Amino acid sequence: MGKVWCVGISPTDPRLVGIEGVTFHSTVNGCDTLLVATNKNGLGGISALEDNVLIMHESLATATAKGLHRMVVLGDTSSLEGRRWKVHAESWDSTMGVxxxxxxxxxxxxxxxLARSAALKGMQVILIRVGLATERNINRHLARAFTHSSVRLESFKDSKIPDLDAWTAMCLDESGEFNSEISSEQWAPSRED
Structure with missing residues (x-):
């Protein structure tokens, strides 16, 4: 059974309830996976980004030092919401950039x-950008992020697609505004998991 170190999210968060095959912890000791959740902190100016960046930087350094092999980042679509891509299409995909x-x-x-740089250094990284999604759908995607085998994660890699070249990054957005290179059907468990 895997052990997940939770940073920026409580181990008892409703989005984690009922996920089988892993246990959630507030400390890194004995864990093999890091879960980092970014949050809007309601602050203005530079303080609006400092918390998430500092938490990510510190937890990634600790995870690397402790030998954790997988990181799941639960974020949002705010890195894509500038809409400059709207002049080209109604829906975003990873070839359009940030x-x-x-x-x-x-x-x-x-x-x-920072997550992608960890992937380039050999860590298995899964980024889930949440737009409009139900708690249940987030839970299902997180469960798969924790339990997919290394072989399964490698099968998603594609050097021609920015969201799949060194890591597995996806958008979870039921509005259809932000597309994912991996469909929910593809992300479903497979026999080797």
Missing amino acids: SVNSIHGMGQLIVEV
Whole structure:
């Protein structure tokens, strides 16, 4: 059974309830996976991004030092909400890049850059950007992020797609505004998991 170190999210958060095959902890000791959740802190100016960036930087350093092999980042779509891509299409996909329009969005982007750099150094990284989604859908996607085998995660990689080139990044957005390169059907458990 896997052990998940929760940072920025309580181990008893409703989005984690009922996930089988893992246990959730508030300390890193004995854990093999890091879960970092970014949050809008309601502050203005530079303080709006400092919390998320600092939490990510410190938890990633600790996870690396402790030898954790997988990181799941539960964020939002704020790194994409600038809408500059709207001149090209109604829905965003990863080939359109980022589009920041808020300080929180810049913080989310920095968290994503730190996560991707960890992936490039060999850590298994799953980024889930949540737009409009039910708690149940978030729970299902998190469950798979924790329990998919390394082989399954590798099967998603595609060097031609920015969200799949070194990591597994996806958008979970039922409004259809932010598309994911991996469909919910593809993300479903497979036989080797």
